[in-house]
Amino acid sequence: MTTDPTRDGTPVPLLQVDDLAIEFATPDGVVRAVDGLSYSVSAGRTLAIVGESGSGKSVSSLAVMGLLQQPPARIVRGSIRFGGTELLSLGQKAHRAVCGENIAMVFQDALAALNPVHTVGWQLTEALRARHGMSRRDATARAVELLDLVKVPNAKQRVKEYPHQFSGGMRQRVMIAMALSMDPEVLIADEPTTALDVTVQAQIMRLLSEIQAERQMGLILITHDMGVVANVADDVTVMYAGRAVEQASVFDIYAAPAHPYTRALLGSIPRLDQKGGGLAVIPGRPPDPTQVPAGCAFHPRCAFAEDVCRADPPPPTVSLPFDRTSACHFAEEVMNHDEH
Amino acid sequence: MTSTDVVLEVRDLAKFYPVRRGIVLKRHVGEVKAVDGVSLSLRRGKTLGLVGESGSGKSTLAKVLVGIEKPTRGQILVDGEDVSNLGRAERRELRRHIQMVFQDPYTSLNPRMSVGEIVGEAYAIHPDAVPAGGKAKAVRELLDRVGLNPDHIHRYPHQFSGGQRQRIGIARALAVRPKILLCDEPVSALDVSIQGQVINLLEELQDDLGLSYLFIAHDLSIVRHIADEVAVMYLGRLVESGTDAEVYEVPSHPYTRALMSAVPVPDPSLRDQRREIVLEGDMPSPVDPPQGCHFHTRCWLAPLMESRVDPAGSQSRSIPTICRTESPKLGALESPDHLAACHFADDVSAH
C-alpha cells in the first residue's frame, strides 16, 4: 500500500469514491439514494459525512464495503478505489475480500448487532478463526488484546461474558474492537455514538481518535452531531437528498458555509455556551426520496432560492478557493454572505 | 419564590420497582431505586429542564407525575394541593392539568386511529374539558394551533413525518387545556433541522397559553436553549439545580461539570481550548447504588480532596471517608435557589 505524499505534498488517498450513484427499486418507484457522490480519505485523516436522515450516508458506505443487497439496490455508475484497485469491477466476493483485509465498518445500530447466545470473545474472533484458521487459544488471547485496546476493563474476565452483561458504551467498544480485529487501514464508523450519553460519547470519541492517530488509519465518521464533527474532523462532506452538497475542510465549513443547507444546519443548532433567542429553523422537511424536487433538491427550503434553482440543478461541484466545493447556483454569494 | 408562582411541587418523591427472580415463585430479591427522594418546584409559565445520563430516573419521575406510575413515597402538589389527599373525581380533575408529550413520535401514536381520534381521545376521559363549540371544532383548532392542516383530521399517523407526528402528540396533550406539559425527550428522535421547528412551537405555545414545562432531554444544548431552570439527576437523585445561568455557567457539582465538559461545541476553532473531564466507567446499578455519595465511584473531585485532606495518602485512587459514608444533602450555594449535593461543592469551581 502506498501512502507516500505526492510531489505537491498532499497524501495519496487510501480510499477514493467517484461519482457514485445508487438506486433502489421500490413499490413506490425508483429511489435515487445516492447521486453523484465523490470523496476521498487519506491515512491519518478524518472525513466526517453529515446529513439528514435518508440522505444516503449509510447506503453509500455499504456500497464501499460491498455489502449492498443487489437487487433491490443497483449501482448505476461510479467508482470506488482502494489504493489503486477499482473495487466495483471486482465482483462482490472479491470486493468484500479486499475490504476484509483493509476497510472495516462499525455499523449503525451496532448495539443490536451482537449475538446474545455467544460470548463477546467468541464474536470478536469469529473473523480471525474463519479467515486465518486461528486456534481457540490464540483467538482468546487475541480477543483479550482487542478488548484491552478499546479499554474495556478486566478484559481477561470479560471475554467470557455475554453481550447483555455489557453496558451500551461497553458494547460499542466491543463493536469497535471487532472492526479493528483485521487491522484495517480505513475505518468507517456509522453513527458510533448516537444512542449513547454525552459522557460515554466523549469516551468513545477519544478512544477512536487515539487509535486512529496511533495506527494512522483513515477514518470516515458518519454523524449528525455538528459538535462531534467540529471536534474531530479534518474534512467534511455534507449530504442532502443523495448528493454531496458541500465539501470543505472543517475550519472553512464552520467559518463560512458555502451551501445554504450547511448554513441553515449550522444556524439551527442550539449551543451549550450561548443562550439565544428563537432558534433558527430550516422550514419544511427533506424530500420524499421518490419525488425529489426538480432543479436544486433543496430549493423548497432554501433562503437563497431564485427561479434558476427551481428550473436547473446546480453544477455538482462549484469550485471555490481553498479546495472546497458547493453544489449551489449561488455558492460564492452564500459563502461570502454575512448575517451574523 | 412565592408559593403562588409554583404550579407543581414535588417533595421527597420516590419510586422503587421490585426486582424479582425465579419464574414460578417470583421471589422479591431487591429494588430498583429509580427515583429516590427528589424534591423540586416548577414555576408557572416557566420551563424546568431535567438532565442526566440514561437510567438516572428522568422518565420514571415524569411517569409518576402524570399518574402512569404510583409513587413509593413522597408528595405531589399541584397549585399547592396535595394530589394524594384528594378524592377520585377531584384527583382526575387535577390530573387533567398535567399532560405528557412522549419521546418517540413513531410508537407513541396508535397507528389504527385517525389524527382526529387521537387528538380528541382525551375528551372521553375528561368530558368536562370539551370546549363550547364541540369536539370536532376543538380538534381542528388544535391541529391548526400546532401548525398542521386541519383538513388532515381523517389521516393516519403513517401519513405524517416524524416532526408532524410530534406535533400531533403535542396537540393531543393540549386538548384538555393542561397547565403543565411534561415533555420527555420530545425532539431526540427528530432530525436537527426538524428539532428547531418543534422547539419553537413549544416556546410559542408557552407564551400564548401560559404553560409550564418539565422538559427532559439528553441534549444539554437544547435544554440550555429552552429552560429557565435546570435540575441534574444522577442515580435517582438530584445532584444540582438552579437557574439556567447558574447551572450552565457555574456548575457546582462534579457530575454537572463533567456532563457539561463532555458536550462538544460546534466550533472547530475552540477544539484545543476546552478541557474535557472524562468520567471513567458507567453509572452503577440503581439496584445497589454506592453508599454515601452516589457519585463517589466516578467522581473526579473526591481523589483531589483526599490528597488535600491527607497528602501522604496512598497513590491509588482514594476517596475521602465522608464521600464514602455520608450522603451529601442538596444545599444552597451563593444564591438560595442554586443547590448542589456535594460535600465539597465550594471547591468544584476552583478545579
Ligand SMILES: Nc1ncnc2c1ncn2[C@@H]1O[C@H](COP(=O)(O)OP(=O)(O)OP(=O)(O)O)[C@@H](O)[C@H]1O
Ligand atoms: N433496502 C432499501 N430499499 C429501498 N430504499 C432504501 C433501502 N435502503 C435505503 N433506502 C433509501 O435510501 C435512502 C438513503 O438511506 P440511508 O440509509 O443511506 O440514509 P442515511 O443518510 O444513512 O440516514 P440515517 O441518518 O437515518 O441513518 C433513503 O431514502 C432510504 O429510504
Ligand SMILES: Nc1ncnc2c1ncn2[C@@H]1O[C@H](COP(=O)(O)OP(=O)(O)OP(=O)(O)O)[C@@H](O)[C@H]1O
Ligand atoms: N418498570 C420498571 N421495572 C423495573 N425497573 C425499571 C422500570 N422502569 C425503569 N426502570 C429502571 O429505573 C431506572 C431509571 O429508568 P428511567 O427510564 O427513569 O431512566 P431515564 O433517566 O429516563 O433514562 P433514559 O435517558 O435512558 O430515558 C433504570 O435503571 C431503569 O432500568
Ligand code: SF4
Ligand atoms: S460528595 Fe464527594 S464523591 Fe460526591 S460529588 Fe462531592 S466530592 Fe465527589
Ligand SMILES: [Mg+2]
Ligand atoms: Mg444511516
Ligand SMILES: [Mg+2]
Ligand atoms: Mg427516559
